[in-house]
Amino acid sequence: MATATIKSDTRRVPTYCYNCVAGPDLLNVLVEDGVATTIEPNHAGAGIHPADGRPCVRAYGLVQKTYNPHRVLAPMKRTNPRKGRDQDPGFVPISWDEALATVAAKLNDIRARGLLDEQGLPRVAATFGHGGTPASYMGTLPAFLAAWGQIDYSLGSGQGVKCTHSEHLYGEFWHRGFTVASDTVHSRYIVSCGANVEVTGGVCAVRRHADARSRGVKRVQIEPHLSVTGACSAEWVPIKPKTDAAFLFALLHVLLCDVPIERLDIDFLRDRTAAPYLVGAEGYYLRASDSGKPLMWDTRSNAPVPFDHPGAVPALAGEFTVAAAVSHHADGEVIRHQDAVARPSFAALVEAMRAHSPDWAASVCDVPAATIRRIALEYLDNACIGQSIEIDGRRLPYRPVAVVLGKTVNNGWGAFECCWARTVLATIVGALEVPGGLLGTTVRLNRPHENRLLSVKPGEDGFMNCTFNPTGLDKWIGKPTGRNAHRTLVPHVGTGPWSQALGPTHLAWMFMREAPDHWPQPTMPELWFAYRTNPAISFWQSERLTDTIGKLPYIVAFAYTLDETNHMADILLPEATDLESTQLIRIGGTKFVEQHWAHQGVVLRQKVVEPRGEARDFTWIATQLAERTGLLEAYNERINRGSALVPLKGEGYDFSLPTDRVNPAEAIWDAVCKAATAELTGGAEVRDLAWMKRSGFFVVPHTRVDWYLYPTMVEQGLRFELPYQERLLRIGEELKRRLHGQGIHWWDRQLDEYRALPEWHDVPGLWIEAVRAAGGDPADYPLWGITTKSMQYSTGANVGIPLMDEVAGNMRGHGRVILNAATARSLGVERDDWVEVRSTAGVTRGRAEPVQGCRPDTIVIPGQFHHWKTPYAKDLNFPSLNRLTTMSREALALTDATGSGADVVRVSVRRVDGPFAGDRA
Amino acid sequence: MSVIAGRAVSGPRQQANWDWRAACNFIAGGAGAGLLIVGDIAGSAPRPTVLLAGALIGFGLACVWLEIGRPWRALNVFLHLRTSWMTREAVAAVLVYAFCGGAVLLGSPVPLRAATLAAVAFVYCQARILTASRGIPAWREPLVVPLILATSLTEGAGLTLLLSFTLARAVPASAAWMLFGLLAARWLSWRLYAARLNSGTVPVKARAVVDALDRPLSLAFHGLPAALILAAAVLPEAAGAAVLAAALLAVAGGWLLKSRLVTRMAFTQGVVLPITPVRGGGLSGPGARPGWQ
């Protein structure tokens, strides 16, 4: 209860929270006499925002975040040139003028010598944290970065190993699904392999799944540890870590080998997929000799026809002889065939899955065969094949089933197989990109980011265009353009603005320390920008990474508080944070995770309260940097062209800024507000910054038909490139030739992932093998170590916010080592005992949380902790899996073809007396 | 059945609202009241009895005064006579002091008898304070009332003997036999109470405290003093020492019992989940009563 004193000035200020990828969400801040006191929902969002304008628990930490007494509130410079955890940086306050002049001098020196160094790598690097969300807080910095030119974004803070990486790459390839979700609004049955949507899906997903539960949706949660999402599911099925592919293959086996084909969505398979494409003996499509188009076997004419032959009714089963055809192999090699025996790729799929029966899978993944069989049939029974539904006046197929995947399932080894299997599970029942089914919700490798449907263009062989990096003989980019070599090693990741940060970002850190054979050791960037990121905590083998960060020659950190990464910085720049600065971003349409709305528009983050101390609005900082580096004109041009959200000039309106002067931040955002609202309304309505400050957001209707890719595919006559993966087979062969040509064989296991149809391989065994490779005895590390996210205590610098720690503490396992109660008993461990968890790469300690909801062979360490510098967090003595996961040479073997790893490690657990002496609070 | 909880404890937890200071009110206040009652019945010297009893009750109340959050509003305690046993306890205490004062000043048996009756009311109020605490299963058990009364009287008997010895170097046999009888009554009350708690009316951890207390309480603080009183009857030369030791043990046993009852035995109710909810297309399942099975 507030004090009884009536505040003389109380107002509610609308703004947004975008601290995790599942945002942004609307909120109001109660400001009393100039002090932000309370976060509230923005009820004006009711009926617009899918969660009715209610932000999640993390938003409520923004008040303490703003007034945190540990904030860095003045620019600082390092006075101790030596860097390391054990070194006192000797930060001393300096003026903004000195700080900016110092940074600008460094940048100008670099620019004078060239943006690229002698290795052709950018001399400037930048790292931003969690899932691109810092972009919603960095004002016009993107315009400055764009004006600067080449920058290396490959020094990740967890990307690739902490994100749903393979899902990003394959999802976008197959159905423009950088993030993939169930169409929960219409769903009836969801198989969720470790997707912790109630924790990570944001308020829209939480609300929708709650509504779906009230409606009676059945969600089966497959995961080693009973997560919050498992708790909210109809059924929890414990599964051995990293065996989800076997489980999913077995589901496919039931549907493909045990169920009559007539029960599948035959029309969808014939018309919208590559299922009828004929595959020759060598695994490549048989193509028409003249046009090169893949052939199908037409059951009407009983003859091969090109995939786009009008009126064809192609076969999905059988074996056929094609009198004359060609196939397109690696490096443009065209093989001619006569009387070639071929079968539809669907038939090949059936054969590939035949060995993966539920009985076989049960022995691999420790899920009873009867359970697997039941789930497969429940999935099919709920698919409603043949039914349709009207969405905003348009009738579309209704297939209310989906298989969704969580982290550690959809990244690292086995993720390709899982992503493929679940997408094929959608494909064979016609549930891909239709109401109720499996949806992509955003794109990042294709453009435009704000509308994935517009990214669809006809490509080769009847499929969508795709943006793979070249692997051909003369086109392959053999010389890395960034320190993680994303264009060289990972064709799938493409070359868009997000590609580099999605590449195998751990490789950048690893290679800077020790390069593998026949690979030039990358230089370190001369200047590294870090913002809203703390890789020294959030990435693998954090102690080693901390040491690597300490070797970077010059670090400019935009700093909220001191932390483990900016402990190594040379300059700290305090930016005005969430409630103190101005920015306009998009809301609605379709965005990450389950953020697909029936509206689209823009939302303003505004200066709710005056910035603390010397903290400055990011747009002011970016403008200053541009001016002091002689890039002001280019910077302003970038803003005019859309770097601050939207182009300022469009049809019927022009709010372009003058390019020859410093534009105040308010003027920039005023122009952006006007242009954005004009763009949304075709110029009919123009709202300025003052209007946006009052109203908070501006939206127009967004048809729900655009949640689905299917109508676009139909309109363009395109097919989903599923289930067969001829393209992957070909580029894998090409990449192998290129790498072997350079004497590189350390990527061979990854090359094996390029298959037309995946096969099970001993995925969990790779981690046991890694123990041996590190010189350990697998018997000494008998348990699986995994992690899980806390909704309350993740992202947005929450780790330094006591309110978030307090409420997170209501959830079991917070800041602890979760393990099965029987396992704990066998180790002589009771609740609250201190335990030490050890891997071949490191060791961590924390209090034990014995539970029933965890497999006996698995321990779970939630969150990412083990802080030693971040105020408040450093006194918590929480354990962290990042201390145990390797980023040494063995990590290469634990990296899959997409460059992703997974948060899994073999560990031992023993009871100890307390935390490490050095870590004692 | 296992139940795990986060930091917001869902299972029963030891109450942390009343600590040793509240326990001292039950310990000293109950003993003082018992002394008044038994002393009056046993015909102890009125003035020392009244002074010691008043000091004990006063000490207990002072301890509580130190524990409350707003000590300068302490007089508000008298505002809810209609339902609050704490108010009634306070009123009883005032009456005890008023009548004790009268007894000391007037030297008359009438106010002393009135003080004795007020002391009975005071102890009864203390017992009912516990049973009205519906959040603490070990307290809300009705058998707490005879137990608190019995221990108060037993402690009173013990103190009567100790006082008598201190003042007159004498341990009256009648008082010793009274103590013997009260020890038996208290032990019986305790056994009935413990049996009731062990039948499942309190959380598992509270039962563990009961179990741990039972043997020492029964043997060292009931069996042994009873045996000492019997020994005194057959060994006149050691009678004084034996009865004094018995008195000390009887008082100590009561104080041990009440300190355990007020603090370590006092687990909260925790939550009960009669049934697990349906989650979407799933089924409901059996519930849970964390910390009770």
Add this chain to the structure above:
Amino acid sequence: MTRYAMIADLRRCVGCQTCTAACKEANATPPGVQWRRVLDIEVGEYPAVRRVFIPTGCQHCDQPPCMEVCPTRATGKRADGIVTIDYELCIGCSYCALACPYDARFKVDTVEFAYGVALDSEQARIDEKRVGVATKCTFCADRLDAGLATGKVPGVDPEATPVCVNSCIAGALHFGDLDDPESPVSLLLASNEWFRMHEELGTGPNIYYLWDKGR
């Protein structure tokens, strides 16, 4: 008559603690004091395990044991059923906390701050009256009254509804007048299976837990 009650739909609750945080912030409760909180409970043995999230706090009982034991009459009950505490009367004896089977009452003896020192946001709302006395969920009575004064409907209009209910992202919490058969809570109770916690103790609690649709 009016009788306010809260509903927690256990089928929908995800244990996110948004209500906990929203309550703490709106009511400026000190560190560790959670008038509203969500418990995280595990039931069963591996592998047949369930996990349930239970929002809890003061149940604003029909027969509040806290009110019965309170020696000062600081604890009261309004005509609309809301159990109140008069901070000016309370002596902080904590007896009410022991009488409450719901663990819903708190007392702090000093002014405490999240970081040890008062933030501006905390300084602005220091309330000495709440030090050394019992505190608990008020069903946001001040907010309710302010909303009612402007014609708003509790449980329907956010301005007259407790902040925990307003904040609930899962739509698990509801509030309203049980004596109004058309109120959201009455309708929900009529169409769903529910239970109340510790009813056998004769408290008459007013948080209803939904666990299945009506039969």
